[in-house]
Structures are given as structure tokens and as C-alpha cells.
Amino acid sequence: MNNDSDDSRPSPEAMLKLAQAEEAQADRGKLKIFLGYAAGVGKTFSMLSAARQRKREGRDVVAAYVESHGRDETDALLAGLETMPKLRLDYQGVPLFELDLDAVLTRHPQIALVDELAHTNAPGSRHEKRWQDVQELLTAGIDVYTTVNVQHFESLNDVVEKVTGVVVRETVPDNLLDLAAEIQLVDIPPDELLERLSEGKIYIPEQAARAMEKFFQPGNLIALRELSLRRAASRVDDQMRSYMEARAIPGPRTVAERLLVCISGSPFGEKLMRTTRRLADEMKAPWHAVYIETPDTGRFSRENRKQIWRDLRLAESMGATVASVTAATVAEAVAEYAGRHNITKIVVGKPTRPRWRELLRPPIVDQIIRASGEIDVYVVSMNPGERRTATQQRRQLRTIPWAGHAAAMILVAGATLLCSLVQPFFSPTNMVMFYLLAVVLAAVRLGLQPAVFTAFLGVLAFDFFFVPPVFTLVVADTEYLLTFLVFLTVGLVISSQVARSRERAEALRLREVQTASLYYLSRDLAGAADLVAITGAVLRNIRESLKAEIVIFLADGEQLKIISASENLDLLDLKERAVADWTFRNHQEAGFGTATLGSADLLYLPLKTSANILGVLGVRMTDPADYNSQQHRLLLDAFAGQTAMALERVRFSQQAEQAQILQARENLERALLNSISHDLRTPLASITGALSSLRDQEGLDETARTELLATACEEAARLNRFVGNLLDMTRLEAGAVRLKYTPCDVEELIGCALSVLDPRLGKREIAVRLPPDLPLVMLDMGCMIQVLVNLLDNSLKYSPQDQPIGINARTDREWLVMEIIDHGPGVAEADLERIFDKFHRVPAPEGARGTGLGLSICKGFVQAHGGTINAAITPGGGLTVTIRLPLAPPPQTEGSTHG
Amino acid sequence: MDETKPGDHPPRILVVDDEAAIRRLLATVLESSGFVVHPAENGSLGLAAAAAVRPDLILLDLGLPDLDGVEVIKRLREWSPAPIIVLSVREREDDKVAALDAGADDYLTKPFGVPELLARIRVSLRRVVDQAPEPVFHSGELEVDLARRLVLVAGQEVQLTPTEYEILRLMVTHAGRVLTHRQLLSRIWGSSHLEQPHVLRVNISNLRHKIERDPSRPTVLLTESGVGYRLRADP
Structure with missing residues (x-):
């Protein structure tokens, strides 16, 4: 903290300051201020000359807002520069021209020229003041050249008023000057300036002509010039000092004053x-x-x-x-x-x-x-x-606590009554104690003023009723004067002490309330695991502790979306949204009670953490005065900070979850790719092998040729089945399965499935058991044939040739129940559920190769019908797959769409 | 191959398919079976070739780049009675039905076996040659004597309801070719029954139980899933 350390290393604080300043400069635009002391010194001229120089150096320079006031030399300089059109605002029928901030932000030049930094924007502009526009440009990373006269700086305002008698209303915060990367002093001697004025070379707005006349007095100009020179010099001094501080150059140091x-x-x-x-x-x-x-x-x-x-x-x-x-x-x-x-x-x-x-x-x-x-x-x-x-005058609300004073009188009356009761037994000096008691009670219960009142009233009552001669205020024995004095002193001291401790306790209680409400919020937020819980906690806590309605916006990509809002705030108009948006983009508060977009109904605070802005908190206080209450604002800021942190925490955990889902999807995709490449390539390899040997290999006997041809045909059929499965799967995945319900004869359905598999059935026994009265069932025949084909194909592959495959069908209340029963090795109990998952392959006997798709397609089609599919172990070994389909199709529009 | 030929010339077949590989395959296979093949690679060329060549049969792919296959069939049917066999993939069943209802004679699902294709071609060509069916139809164990309204299975007479007989008679006269649900419904029950497919299902099911040895694995009255029915014709 001190600069008086002896060692010549830069102090950590100095380094930090420098680093912060450099960091802040890194992505912010740089501000260059052309500082003058009066109109006509040539600020705009200097700015334009510098701008032209930059342009010649190849920088992208744009005149965002330059007032030439019709001066030829200025116009000539402006001619070579790109000039942005001004924004026209109609105010009470008068067209006003302002800097078109959005256009400049969109155009995003390297350097923007903005004249008249201290200008006050027309009502309806985004910011009250032009310097706020400039700050936004700087935040957006645009360098800004601007002009300003020294009297516009906030801290010099009253000096200027005193010196010149002119009230300057358009002011600019001093720290802007401190933030400027460069300050160029534009200076001409006052004589010359006055000469230019008399030659009419200086533009003076009509309405300010009188004020300006006062302004352009040689004495004023000299004083202003001195101010500007001193300001610029002190700035140079500052830079020098921070340079020396940072590089630890020993030099004359000022004592650390604060x-x-x-x-x-x-x-x-x-x-x-x-x-x-x-x-x-x-x-x-x-x-x-x-x-x-x-x-x-x-x-x-x-x-x-x-x-x-x-x-x-x-x-x-x-x-x-x-x-x-x-x-x-x-x-x-x-x-x-x-x-x-x-x-x-x-x-x-x-x-x-x-x-x-x-x-x-x-x-x-x-x-x-x-x-x-x-x-x-x-x-x-x-x-x-x-x-x-007058409007700004302090007006203290003087509420005289009449009730307190009335209570004080009662207390004094009570004390008097007590005294009269004990009068026969006590000396009058001791009776004073009753009055003292009354004062203490008043101090504790009623506050300072009633207590003081009680003390005085007590003295009077005591004097009047008990000090001889009684019933007069005359005091016979002067000793009593001492009693009065001590009583009064003690009474006043007690009153003030008690009152002060009472007030201190009250202040503490207020603090306590604040701390408690922060604590409750942080406790609720700590327990909140998702967005809904967080916004709920914030809504509840802010309503309880600040009596405010809020709306929470969250960033959704580049857009802001209302996530949660108090009942009355869920419909915000476009203007309010625009203010929220501004807050989001600039990471700064805006709206009611602030200098930016103050005409908004709500106050908007950015929900930001050290690294990110996550959204915006919009607040509407029940009592408009609360917007300006330091306590409320501090609490709100703390709430916003807590909320932002909680939101970030949830976002991180969501991201982690997303990453997990992505990983799972990636695994599935990898399995799909593996499966596809395996299942497509294997038959292709067989076909290519068979055909190429038929074409090129000489001396093949008839048996070998027949064998090769059979292989090629079988593998081609397999390939066809696989492609069919793949297509079915894709349709299911894409939700593009449109079921075409037709009345269907189950026997016919089974027949179709068997005829598809006919070439591979050979001598296998297929036992179909159907009750004679099986009704027609509404279903999509193509899909259900595919389901049966896949199930039967599975049974054919996994069960031995000599074992029969059973197909049963019956109705069970509103359901059609079909069973495919094989007597193969079956599936482990644990796998029964999983065999319908995509790419799940049961370890297969030699030669039985599956795509891992067939059963999951069955599941997809059956579910699309509103049915279920389950696998169980066949009594005695093997697998039984049971399909249950509703006899009547699920109610659907047009009876055909399904996802 | 001993083909039944209309007139003296070998039958001309117009192949309309945009895939060069399929055209090449069909040309090779069909020419070696004694047909003359005229390839066309899209719908408009196909229509032009049909007018110029006057083919005895047209093999038409439904997925053409320029014209909708059903549209091609409609335009052909405006003037040409030549049988049309549609080639299509499984996923486009609705197209097949639309093509058949528009006037195509038969269809084949890609990929198909060449013997199957040749069989279909023969059946369709036969329709052109002799319109009148043979008086007695044989397929496996089934024997249908249209003149005497007699149906025998393995030599045993079978009693059919009038509707069942009508269905069977219609299928016999189109033996080997597919009849769509719509065609069957409108010819047996009239167009008012087009939206009542269950009557057809029930009758087909009953018919199967009477003429098939194992109705759950039919060998004569075959289902063309999503399209219609086909009566197997002895080669």
C-alpha cells in the first residue's frame, strides 16, 4: 500500500495496476482526446488532420460524427474521409441529428471520429450523453478520436463557473480523461482566438450567443487556457509517474495521500x-x-x-x-x-x-x-x-413523534402518582429516582426525543408537586437546584446512551437482515441443481427481501431469452427487451435508475461471473425510491453475483452431461459404422471372390462352379437383407415410419414371412398353431412381415437344424399375442432385455452371423404399432419371443402416421 | 428357348431403365433367351422408342429421372396394349400398386432372379397370344374346369361359395400374374366395396383352407404383400 518501501523493485500493487490497465486496453479501443479550452481553438481541425494521417498510414478511419459548422477548411479535411450518415431523431417536431451508434458498431472501423464528447444526446437516444456512446464504441474495440473543451470536465465544472460566470451543463466524467490513451492539447493564444472570433471564423450556436459572449473575455480565456494546460500537464505527470512506478525508477515521490x-x-x-x-x-x-x-x-x-x-x-x-x-x-x-x-x-x-x-x-x-x-x-x-x-434541496422529513411525547407525559404522570403515594415515607430527593426511572423507560421504549422530553417534564413535575413550596415552580431551598441539575444531566446522558445503543442495534438489525437474506439465497442456490430451481430460488428470495418483481434472461447463443419471471413481468415489450439486450452486450447495468437508457421501466443488471456473462436480471421495485437506495442496490448486486455463479455452475454440469451424451452417441455411431462395414463387406467379399474365380480361374470342375455360384447368390441375398434392415432402421430412426393399417389375416401374415424365408427353410419343421376363430387384425402388413422374418431368421440361425420352430398366435382380451419359439441355446437371463438394443449381438454359434439390427427393428416396428415385444427362455431351453399387438390400431389421425 | 412368338419375328422387348448396369444385364440375359432388346435410358426416350419399335413387351423401371413411371404407363396405355412389367425396389410398394392399377401387367422387385423374370415375361406374352384361357386350369394339385364350374384338389371335388368361385375364376384367367386388391374388389364386389379390404381377406383365407394343403404356407394362391394376390401357374 505504501510507496515508501526502500527496495527499488516495483511494488506488487503497481504491477497489478499496470497489468490491469494493459489488459483492459488490450481488447478495448483506444481513446484519443483533443483537448481545447474554448470553441474555435481548432480541435476538430486537429482531429481531422490526425485522422487523415492515420488513413494515409492505411488505417480504416470513419468520421462517425463530425460537425464542420460550414467551415471550408474543415470540410476540405472531411472530404477525404468516409463519413457516416447521422441518425435523425424527431423531437417535438424538430429534427435532431445524432451519432448513429448502431451503424458505427456495425461498420466497425478501426478508428471512429466523434466530435464534441460532452454533447447531450437528444431524448430517445440510447444514452443520455455522447461520452457513453464513445464508451460503447471503445468497449466494442473501436478506437475513438474525440474533441472536448476543458470546462466540460466534471471536477472543473464549478471552477469554470466561478471564473467565467457561465454554467456548463454538459459535463464529462474525469476518469474518461484518465482512461484516454492519448491526450492532444490543442492550443492557440487567446489573442489569436479573439481575432478569429472577430473575423467570424468561430461557429457559435444562436441560442448560446449571449453566454458565449460572456465566455470570450480575454480574462476568461486566459484562465481556461491555464486550466487546460494544467490538466494536460498533470496527465503527462501521471503517465510519467506510473511509468516510473512500474519500472521502479527511483524519483521524487509524493507522500501517499488519501x-x-x-x-x-x-x-x-x-x-x-x-x-x-x-x-x-x-x-x-x-x-x-x-x-x-x-x-x-x-x-x-x-x-x-x-x-x-x-x-x-x-x-x-x-x-x-x-x-x-x-x-x-x-x-x-x-x-x-x-x-x-x-x-x-x-x-x-x-x-x-x-x-x-x-x-x-x-x-x-x-x-x-x-x-x-x-x-x-x-x-x-x-x-x-x-x-x-429547490427541487434538489435537502428536505428532512421531520416527523415529530407525538405519540412518544404523549407516552412520556403518561410516564411522568405515573411517576408523580407513585411519588405522591410514597411521599409520607421518602424524602423528596429520593423521589427523583422515580422520575429517573421514567426517563430510562422512555429512552428504552420511546427513543431519544421523548426521553429528553421526559427528563425536562420530570424536573418540572418534581419541582411543582414535591419541592416546597409545592404547586409552584418556585424553589425555596437552593439545594434542590443541585438535585435538578444532576437529575437533568443523568437523565439526558441515560437518554442519549440508551437511544444510541438502541439505534446501533437497529442499524445492526438492518445489516443482519441483509446478511440473512444473502445467506438464504446462497443456501437456496447451493441446493439448486437445475435452472428451474435456481430461478425459483432467486425469484422467491428477491421478492421476500426486496419486495421486488424480477425477470431473468439467459443467453441462448447470441440471443437473450426470458427463462423465468414474476407474474406481472412475463410479457415485456420490445423496448424493455432492447434494454436487457444492451445490458447483455455491454456487461453493464442499464435502465431505470441508471444513466443508460434510464427511461426503461425496469433496472437491468448483468448476470456475470469473472469470465462470462450468462444473462440479465431485470428488476422492478415496488417503491421507485428503492432504486436509489444504496442498501437495495448493494443487495441486488450481491444477488446478481450469486445468481450468476449458480447459473454458471449448472451450465458447467450441463456441459459435462452433454459431453457424456455425445460420448454415448459417438460409441453408438462407431458400432454402427463397424457393423455396416462388416456386414456390407463380408458378403461383397464372398461375391467378388466367387465371381472372379469363375471368370479367371481355369480348370474348375462343374461341382466347384456350382458351389461358387450358389455362394455368390446366397451372399447377394444376405446383402439384400442387410440393406433392407439398414433402410428399416434408418426409417425408424428418422421417425419416418408411416404405418399403413389394413385388416390382416394372421395366417396370411405368417405365410408371407415363411415364403420370404422359403429358400432357407429347407427341411426345418415349422409348427404353426392358430385357433380357428382368429379375427382379422388391423396392422401394417409389410412391417409385421419384416418383424416375423427377422425373428424367424434369428431362430433359424441360432437353433439347430433338427429342432422345430414354433409359431403361435392367439387373442388375449384386446391383444393379439404371437410367439416365436425356438429350442436353440437361448440367451442368458441378463441379456434378455438387451437383445432388442441396437447392435447388441449374442455370442453366436459358428457360422451364425447377425447384423445386430434385426431385433431392434422388430422392437421399433412393434412399438410403432403400440405393441410390446419381450424375450423369455423357452421351457426346456431356447428362446421365446412374445409380441403383443393391440387388436384395434391406436387412435391416430388418418390412421397411418407414426413416428 | 422355345418361345411362343407373336407372328414370325422374335419378340421385341423395350427395356426402360436409367441404370446402365441393369440395361446391360437385361440385354445380355434377354438376348440369349431369344428376345430382341431395345434399351432406353429415360421415360421420354422410352415413350419415343415404344412408338417407333412397337415392342411386344415393355420392362419399365419406376424410378426414372425425368418422368414418373405411373405417368409413362398411362401415356403408353393411351395407345399400346403391349404388356408392361414394372421393375421396382421393395420400399416403393405404393408405386407398384399405382402402376398396376394404371395398367401395368405385372411387377418384379429388385433385386430379382433371372428365371423369375423370364417366367413373368412368358406369362405376359402368353396373354397377348391367346386371350381365351384354357378350359381346364392346372396348378399343382389344383384343377379348375371353368366350363363345368368344377374345382378339384388332388382329384377331390371342393365345394366353393359363389364368391370364392368368382375369385378363383378371376385368378385363373389371370394365372401367373398379380391382381391388386383393388382389381379384385372392384371386379368381384363392384367399386362400392373398394374400401372394404376385409371381405377379400376373409374370402381368400377361406379359399385357401379349401384349396391349399397347408394354408399357412400356401403354394398356389400366393400373397403379394401390400399389392395383391397371384395364382401360381404351372410353367
Whole structure:
């Protein structure tokens, strides 16, 4: 953390900073700022000259938005460059022309020229400000050349106002200047500028003519020029410093200063922050802006809370580290924060409250000075004229707890009653204890103000009722004055202490609630194994702890899809979706309560982990003020982070599962390929062998020739069967089996199957047993013939020649039951299920070769009929395959389609 | 081969098939059996050749590149009575039925054996030669005397219902050739029964039980799965 280490190696922190900066630069576009101090110094001209130079060097340069203001020299420079058309927006009937951000992103040049960085976009644009457009271009990896005048920088805003009297409304965050890869100062002497102005060479918009007149005073110009020169110089200094830091070049080092400013939503907050930023710049020190949430702030108005939120944003944009701390008192929290972050200087505003109020409570400045120990405290003066406009003024909601005060009166009345009861036995000084008890009770139960009220009321009551002369406020014995004083002091101390501990407990409770809700979410997420469970947990937890409705988008390829949403949010219009989309593409929050696309109804937060963006969380708070509540936003951010991590975890496990499925499919495909190559090549080899020997081999006798021919014919038939199976399998796989149901005579069906196998049956006994009254059955005859052929083929192959094959058929209620019974070696019990799997081959006797397809085709066809197929062991050995088919075809449209 | 020849010339066969290997095989096989073969490689060339050559029989592949096979049959049937035998693969049963219903005489499923092909050709050519069937038909143990309406199996008379007899008579007059379900239904019961295939199944089943030795392995009244029935003719 310190720069005062003696060894000359670069500190790890410096290296990290450099690495991060370089990394961030790697895929981001580079920003070059042409910095001037007034209109007409030639920023646009310089930018265009530089752009032309780049173009000559072969870079892809595009003028994304350049205002020539009709100046010939500018036009001439622009002529050689590709100019993007501007986006026309009609605002209240007036056409406004803006940078066409999407067009530039699509065009994706290497360098885009964007004039007037500080410009405020027309309503309806994506971003409020042009510098946000520029940031998006940079994020997309496009280098940007842009122009800006020094007075537009956030931290110089008030200085400029003071110097020139002109309020500059269009501001640019300072860190943009820090992020710029290069800053080119465009400078001409003020005399020359004024000369150009008098020659009419400077474009001044009509509506700003008066303001500009004020602006172009020699004194102003000199001051502004100095500002711009100093800004550029400090930038060079910065670069030098970070270079030396990173390379560990010893040099004059500044003491590590750290500044802290508190934000309270006060009307002077903005000035305080600008002052702090300037101080920090001069000291080359980092600065922190802290908002301290105390029990008091709970009574802040909604407007005030919004102001705090705006101030924190402003501080962030001026490069501050922003934090929000919950504590009992401001002074303690400031001191503690300062101690923890090695703060060396605290900046506070000079109090503006009337003096009499300071008597009641010391000003926070004093408290801080007292609590801050060695830390310097800078007190900045506040000119009441610099207050914000009325709408932005702090309005503290002063709810006077009337009920509390009424209760306090009752307490005092009770104490008085008790005292009157015990009066005969106690001396009056001891009766004070009852009143003290009342104060304690009030402090514990009712809060600070009623307790203080009780203390005062107690003194009065005691004086009135019990201090002689009674029933007057006159005190006869001056000793009682001491009693009063001590009682009052003790009462006030007790009140404040009790109240403070109460408030501290309340603050703790709030923290506790937050921690608990985070804990519940993380617990629920840890238990969630799939997407549905995760989104359910997120939905439930955010609804419970934030009273908010949410919608979760997840990335589906390049698209965002709504995965889950609260009831009222499942239908989002295109505009909302576009905002969500923007958040997704830019990995940044957008929508309501942010500076980007703030007109949206919902707030959108990116669901991102360190490596990936997984989706977007859309939030609608029940109370719009909650959007600006630091507490809510922190909690939301934490929720979004947790959700993203859980989603990523599920995605990883899904990917692993997918990989497994792919592996299984790959195995199956390999088996298929093996089977096909084996089953196609084997018969082909036999046929080729037989035919080639018939053609080329001389001296074959008649028997050999007959044998070879028979082999070739048989193998060709086998090949044909295999191709048929393969086709059936493909049709089944593709879901292209269209069953053609016809009324079918089972005997005929069996006959057809047997006639197909006729050449191979030889003398084998086939025992067909059919009841005489077997009805016609609706089925696809072609498919069922194939099923029987495959089953019989199997039986023929696996059972010995002299064993009969039985074919039985009967009806069983609504089913036709067919059995194919053989007396071969059968199949192991464990394999009975698996023989219908694709490419499952039972170890076959010598010569019996199967494709491993036949039975799985049977299964496919039977199932397509709505039937079942099972294998069992034939009593006495062998395999019995049972097919059950519904007598009536399953209800289908047109009765023919099936997958 | 001792072929029955219409007129004096050897029978001319037009082979329409887009596969050169099949054309070559058929040319070799058929020419060695005494036929004159005219090959055509697609539907339009086939139609042109049919008009020019006036073949005695046409072997037509259904899967032609240019024209639908059924379309070719329809156009041929507009003017030519020559028997058409359709060649097709198993997966296109519907095409076969459509071809037969459009006027083709018979079909063969690829791959086919040459003896089977020659037998079919002979049967179809015979139809052209003598329209009137022989008065007494023999196939295996079955003997049908159409003149006397007498059906004998292994010399024993068999009693048939009128419908069964009608079916058998129709099949005898087309012996050796396939009759589609549609053809049978419309000729026996009339076109109103076209959508009631079960009456045909039941009658065929009954008929088999009367004329076949083992009805589950018929040898005379054969099923052409998905297409129709064929009565085996003694060669």
C-alpha cells in the first residue's frame, strides 16, 4: 500500500495496476482526446488532420460524427474521409441529428471520429450523453478520436463557473480523461482566438450567443487556457509517474495521500466533491467518497435519498472510491473508515446551521475533528448562494413523534402518582429516582426525543408537586437546584446512551437482515441443481427481501431469452427487451435508475461471473425510491453475483452431461459404422471372390462352379437383407415410419414371412398353431412381415437344424399375442432385455452371423404399432419371443402416421 | 428357348431403365433367351422408342429421372396394349400398386432372379397370344374346369361359395400374374366395396383352407404383400 518501501523493485500493487490497465486496453479501443479550452481553438481541425494521417498510414478511419459548422477548411479535411450518415431523431417536431451508434458498431472501423464528447444526446437516444456512446464504441474495440473543451470536465465544472460566470451543463466524467490513451492539447493564444472570433471564423450556436459572449473575455480565456494546460500537464505527470512506478525508477515521490469526503445529500455535496477531486488531483492522491447511513438518515426524504445516490454516482464518475457505511454516528464512522483506509485528509463543509442549534448538538465538523486524531481535516466554506435548486434541496422529513411525547407525559404522570403515594415515607430527593426511572423507560421504549422530553417534564413535575413550596415552580431551598441539575444531566446522558445503543442495534438489525437474506439465497442456490430451481430460488428470495418483481434472461447463443419471471413481468415489450439486450452486450447495468437508457421501466443488471456473462436480471421495485437506495442496490448486486455463479455452475454440469451424451452417441455411431462395414463387406467379399474365380480361374470342375455360384447368390441375398434392415432402421430412426393399417389375416401374415424365408427353410419343421376363430387384425402388413422374418431368421440361425420352430398366435382380451419359439441355446437371463438394443449381438454359434439390427427393428416396428415385444427362455431351453399387438390400431389421425 | 412368338419375328422387348448396369444385364440375359432388346435410358426416350419399335413387351423401371413411371404407363396405355412389367425396389410398394392399377401387367422387385423374370415375361406374352384361357386350369394339385364350374384338389371335388368361385375364376384367367386388391374388389364386389379390404381377406383365407394343403404356407394362391394376390401357374 505504501510507496515508501526502500527496495527499488516495483511494488506488487503497481504491477497489478499496470497489468490491469494493459489488459483492459488490450481488447478495448483506444481513446484519443483533443483537448481545447474554448470553441474555435481548432480541435476538430486537429482531429481531422490526425485522422487523415492515420488513413494515409492505411488505417480504416470513419468520421462517425463530425460537425464542420460550414467551415471550408474543415470540410476540405472531411472530404477525404468516409463519413457516416447521422441518425435523425424527431423531437417535438424538430429534427435532431445524432451519432448513429448502431451503424458505427456495425461498420466497425478501426478508428471512429466523434466530435464534441460532452454533447447531450437528444431524448430517445440510447444514452443520455455522447461520452457513453464513445464508451460503447471503445468497449466494442473501436478506437475513438474525440474533441472536448476543458470546462466540460466534471471536477472543473464549478471552477469554470466561478471564473467565467457561465454554467456548463454538459459535463464529462474525469476518469474518461484518465482512461484516454492519448491526450492532444490543442492550443492557440487567446489573442489569436479573439481575432478569429472577430473575423467570424468561430461557429457559435444562436441560442448560446449571449453566454458565449460572456465566455470570450480575454480574462476568461486566459484562465481556461491555464486550466487546460494544467490538466494536460498533470496527465503527462501521471503517465510519467506510473511509468516510473512500474519500472521502479527511483524519483521524487509524493507522500501517499488519501482523501476522504462524506456525502450526506446536502445541497453542498457537489461542491465538496469537486473540491476534493481537485485537491486529490493536485496531490496526485486517490480519494474516497463515503455515505454514512445512520439511524437519523432513516428519516431522510425520498428526494434526499435520490440526491445521495446521484452524489455517489458523481463521485464515482470523478474517479472516487465510493462506499456506503452503516453506523450509529457520522463522526465515529468517518474516523473508523479513515483509519481502515489509511486516509490522510478528510474534507468537510463549513457548517451553515444557526449557532443556537450547535449548542444542542456539536456540529459534525467538530465531532469529526475530535474523532479523527492525526488525520488532517480540511474545512471547505459553503456559500449559501451555491445551494442547489429547490427541487434538489435537502428536505428532512421531520416527523415529530407525538405519540412518544404523549407516552412520556403518561410516564411522568405515573411517576408523580407513585411519588405522591410514597411521599409520607421518602424524602423528596429520593423521589427523583422515580422520575429517573421514567426517563430510562422512555429512552428504552420511546427513543431519544421523548426521553429528553421526559427528563425536562420530570424536573418540572418534581419541582411543582414535591419541592416546597409545592404547586409552584418556585424553589425555596437552593439545594434542590443541585438535585435538578444532576437529575437533568443523568437523565439526558441515560437518554442519549440508551437511544444510541438502541439505534446501533437497529442499524445492526438492518445489516443482519441483509446478511440473512444473502445467506438464504446462497443456501437456496447451493441446493439448486437445475435452472428451474435456481430461478425459483432467486425469484422467491428477491421478492421476500426486496419486495421486488424480477425477470431473468439467459443467453441462448447470441440471443437473450426470458427463462423465468414474476407474474406481472412475463410479457415485456420490445423496448424493455432492447434494454436487457444492451445490458447483455455491454456487461453493464442499464435502465431505470441508471444513466443508460434510464427511461426503461425496469433496472437491468448483468448476470456475470469473472469470465462470462450468462444473462440479465431485470428488476422492478415496488417503491421507485428503492432504486436509489444504496442498501437495495448493494443487495441486488450481491444477488446478481450469486445468481450468476449458480447459473454458471449448472451450465458447467450441463456441459459435462452433454459431453457424456455425445460420448454415448459417438460409441453408438462407431458400432454402427463397424457393423455396416462388416456386414456390407463380408458378403461383397464372398461375391467378388466367387465371381472372379469363375471368370479367371481355369480348370474348375462343374461341382466347384456350382458351389461358387450358389455362394455368390446366397451372399447377394444376405446383402439384400442387410440393406433392407439398414433402410428399416434408418426409417425408424428418422421417425419416418408411416404405418399403413389394413385388416390382416394372421395366417396370411405368417405365410408371407415363411415364403420370404422359403429358400432357407429347407427341411426345418415349422409348427404353426392358430385357433380357428382368429379375427382379422388391423396392422401394417409389410412391417409385421419384416418383424416375423427377422425373428424367424434369428431362430433359424441360432437353433439347430433338427429342432422345430414354433409359431403361435392367439387373442388375449384386446391383444393379439404371437410367439416365436425356438429350442436353440437361448440367451442368458441378463441379456434378455438387451437383445432388442441396437447392435447388441449374442455370442453366436459358428457360422451364425447377425447384423445386430434385426431385433431392434422388430422392437421399433412393434412399438410403432403400440405393441410390446419381450424375450423369455423357452421351457426346456431356447428362446421365446412374445409380441403383443393391440387388436384395434391406436387412435391416430388418418390412421397411418407414426413416428 | 422355345418361345411362343407373336407372328414370325422374335419378340421385341423395350427395356426402360436409367441404370446402365441393369440395361446391360437385361440385354445380355434377354438376348440369349431369344428376345430382341431395345434399351432406353429415360421415360421420354422410352415413350419415343415404344412408338417407333412397337415392342411386344415393355420392362419399365419406376424410378426414372425425368418422368414418373405411373405417368409413362398411362401415356403408353393411351395407345399400346403391349404388356408392361414394372421393375421396382421393395420400399416403393405404393408405386407398384399405382402402376398396376394404371395398367401395368405385372411387377418384379429388385433385386430379382433371372428365371423369375423370364417366367413373368412368358406369362405376359402368353396373354397377348391367346386371350381365351384354357378350359381346364392346372396348378399343382389344383384343377379348375371353368366350363363345368368344377374345382378339384388332388382329384377331390371342393365345394366353393359363389364368391370364392368368382375369385378363383378371376385368378385363373389371370394365372401367373398379380391382381391388386383393388382389381379384385372392384371386379368381384363392384367399386362400392373398394374400401372394404376385409371381405377379400376373409374370402381368400377361406379359399385357401379349401384349396391349399397347408394354408399357412400356401403354394398356389400366393400373397403379394401390400399389392395383391397371384395364382401360381404351372410353367
